[in-house]
Amino acid sequence: MGKLQGKVAVITGGTAGIGLATARLFVREGAYVFITGRRQKELDESVKAIGSNVSGVQGDVAELADLDRLYETVKSKGRIDIIFANAGLGEFASLEDVTEEHFDKIFNINVKGTLFTVQKALPLLNDGASVILAGSVASVKGTPAFSVYGASKAAIRNFVRGWTVELKDRRIRCNVLSPGPIETPLVAAQPQDAIAKIASTIPMGRMGEPDEVAKAALFLASDDSSFVTGVELFIDGGRAQI
Template sequence: MKELAGQTALVTGGTAGIGLESARLLARHGATVIITGRSQQRGEAAVAELGAGVRFVAADLADLESVQALVRHCGDQVDIVVNNAASFPGALTVEQDVTSFESTFDTNVRGAYFLVAALAPAMLRRGHGSIVNVTSMVAFKGVPGASSYSASKAALESLTRSWAAEFGPHGVRVNSVAPGPTATAGVTAEWGDVNDELGRALPLGRTAQAAEIAEAVLFLASPRSSFVTGSTLHADGGGVAA
């Protein structure tokens, strides 16, 4: 029997990169999967690729009305939440514009916060659930040009610990996966060669593939990590050691 059979997983930002690969693994292990994204076209393409058991809901995590509509669509059925949707602009602090800063925090922190706040009560009533926040190596490692992004991901790691303390007594686990530089189209478009340079500086000497990070997400979402909560799994090629 597949270990996630009978469970429903919600993966935000699930139409590409780490989100798409996480949705693929969760579905392969038996979960019914809902993926979100802003593009209907990319969502339909992702569902066609992933196959049966996966459906798409258009949602923009930076827009609270969109978050509320997503919650209404999901109802009380979600057992696993993967907070993966993210904005990751690169800019030096002295060049950071307010609009980009606000969009980063609206998506990476506020959207995730109120999504969890709305979905967690049903998990708490059922006495089980798993929330996995996809953060970043730069949440704990200084990288020039990543100030707003790193601050938003550090906030999400702090929420991981707070939610673990709040929800743990009711059987709901909350953890983070902190990827290092990962070879995805979105990151390449925003960071270009800098992403590869960060990868070469790691002890493993390379960037990650999205499927490698998805394995860490699956571990924390599944019963394999049944006694793990409030933790961050550093899937960063040794970045935390460098």
């Protein structure tokens, strides 16, 4: 039996990178997984790539009606054991270049989207469920032109602190999974000189792989972490630690 045998998981932003790698691993470990993505074509391709025990629901986590539609679909499989609120966006903008549009885009997806992804799941969450939020090493490291993104991920850390206490009577564990630079399409779309500077500060001397983050997500999702709640787990090659 897999570590997630018989469990139902929801993974937002599951069409590429860390989300897709995690969905594949969760299915291999016995879960039935719902993934979301904004683009139907990529969503269909990801569902096909995962192969079985998976459903795709098109939607944007910043749109509350899309989240309502997601959970209406999830009801067909009953209740939820695992939420990985992974959907997120990162863009560079120096302090002098930050616009209202840039700020709203980052915070609507990373902060508002994460909050309501979890809030709207509460009626379907089993007692003893695991909630995992996607953080980032950027929340604790100062990076030029990346302050709005970093601030959005710092908010994620505080969500988990509050929700750990709020949900303790239901034994729902809440944790943050915070990657460093990972070889994903999102990172590939950023200015590569900026990414190279960040990567040069990683003690392990390399970027991480999506599968390495997925394995950490599996730990937080499974009973292996039954006494772990309220933490921020860094998968960053040591970047945040020194």
